[in-house]
Amino acid sequence: MKPGFIALAAATAAAASLAASPAFARDEVKVAGSSTALPYAKIVAEQFQKGNSKFKVIVESGGSGAGINQFCKGVGPEFIDIANSSRPIKPSELEACAAAGVKDVVEVKFGYDGIVFASDVKGPDFKFEPKDWFLALAPEVVVDGKLVANPNTKWNQINPAFPDWEIAAYIPGEKHGTREVFEEKVLGAGCKATGTLAALTAKLGDEKKAEKACLQVRKDDGGKHAVDIDGDYPETLARIDGNKTGIGVFGLFFFENNADKLRVATMGGIKPSQETIASGKYPVSRPLFYYIKKAHVGVIPGLKEYANFFVSDKVIGADGPLVENGLVPLPDAEAKAVRETVDKLTTMGAKS
């Protein structure tokens, strides 16, 4: 019993002294951020590591905001090197970055992602316009020129062509980058199209406030019409499995993998596909980014190589693995410019 205890105590002391020595040199590239960009970052990391077995890449998820927040904590091996994001970095976040010493940030747009609206595969086809979603989900809408609490409880009240289904929309929760795109491209557009924006501006006396009010989502009837999904798309799919008359918001890639369970709706008359999103015809899409901490280039082995590999034609090009997995590729000219940005590490401020 006794020698065992002494060995244990020695090991404890060793571990404790290990814990006390700070700031390890690091030989892994660390990436964190958007869960939408995660599948792509994972594929790139895997392929990159297969080709260059001397480098290691660790990819974490957590959401665009969380990734950028970690990225902006400072310079040094204990902070991440690349933040993935499904939206452009905000000026306030750049300021926070600069305040922590992260002054040189390289912004890289690597492709587009489409957001699709889908219902159970056995249901009818939907042809949506942004205003339909606004009328379904807004807390207040204009009826006969007056702003009233949203009276719509069934889809066929919005458009007689829709089925007699109770409105139950499963939309991404507030922490998702997808939510922002949904608000801006669907609710905001619908708000304007229905004239609610004008009515709200008149009521609130300020267009900025009215625009913000447009993006609110109804909470009446116990919140059963608009349900926030804080988890990932499999959760949304499970909800639609449980409620066959629900309509969910998905990423294009997730839908393509589950096309045998889901029926996708058109938006603005356009069916979402890689082609319609790349050309910009399909209205609800967003660019995907990653941000490089320039101060880490040359310090963390493999960082520059990873960044270059990511934007190379064999990765993000039309025949590359990312496109095969649902990424909508950049147009050729844009891809070329991006490659140059990464190669020269042109920082955000230095852009012409």
Place this chain on the structure above:
Amino acid sequence: MTIASTSFNPPASATRADVAAALARRRKFAEWRFKAYGMVAIAISLGALAILFTTIVRNGYPAFVQSSIKLDVFFDPAEIDPSGTQKPEDIRNANYPKLAQAALYKLIGLESSDRKVRRDANQMLSQSVDIQLRDMVMKNPALIGTTQPVWVLARDEIDALLKGSISRDTPEDRRKVNDRQIGWADKLVADGRMVKRFNTGLFVNGASSDAETAGLGVALIGSFFMMATVLLLAVPLGVAAAIYLQELAPKNRFTDLIEVNINNLAAVPSIVFGLLGLAVFINFAGLPRSASLVGGLVLTLMTLPTIIIATRAAVAAVPPSIREAALGVGASRVQTIFHHVLPLAMPGILTGTIIGLAKALGETAPLLMIGMVAFVIDYPTSPLDSATALPVQVYMWATEAERGFIERTAAATLVLLGFMVVMNAVAIVLRQRFMRKW
């Protein structure tokens, strides 16, 4: 009850007997009812457990086998070694998928040079063939110029088709596998060229975005490192603290306060320990994110109260007469503790420790905060390398879009449950073997 029902002399008034009998009946009925409640409660919980297990097992068992295709690969010297000198760079950068594809075309009798048709055929093979064939040649360059039978993995969609999770009844435009590929797959199966083999990759591979090559390897190593850290830190610290508090500490307000706080600590939600770990171990001490050492330290903090409480209970259960006897023959207090109390309390301590470890093994929440939800491809070689853990791997696979990951999620859950069952069984066996009754 027995007195009322077994009286020899019936009481004078019949009404009193009736009342007593009615009372007895009622009490008997109450007893029966209470038993029934208990049985219903047990039935409900067993039913829930049965549903849980059957769902997990039904979803998970297919993942333990994986469809593989037996290809006769010709290691073409023109492709691998054009210079004839076996230069390492040539061997490293050769187009191995092309070799595998050529072998596949032969098997399925594909002669068309239509790019689209060839692409469909290529997509039946896992992307891992590249590395697999490359490693074969790099290990044994003598293979160049020969034809070898090689088992390669099929793409996860083909695997899902064979396992039935992609249905053939779905119209082609909604299916991930087209009719042409189904035809080929059926032919390969009929020829005995494609069979489901035991999926060793599930236990040894690291993270992958392709379902067929994703495995628990990194998670198992990460969990092992974390459990080792917990065992090395939490057990000595916990046992020492418990023995001091139980045997040596003076009874005063201060030790009472400590005791109350240890009990409170045991009830703190685990995510709080994650936040603490992030603040102390990563931001303050500068330990690397995602490292299994940090995970182990956080889980140590979480397990410590459990071990202290279990150890104290075990030590308190040792009869005082043992201590008094030892002290009476002149042993010091430390001798009493180490020679008599601790050995007798050992089964209880071990049980508490193993249950604490099992709880730590299944913990996910605190690991989210310290970056262990990560995509790690290579094995960690030390506790300072980035790693994941078993429950985290379950969580990560559950959010994937591909069909192949659904069964893997359930399979990983089964592996985790397997470890739990084994650990709990060990705890029970130890208790049965070493327990002494007084």
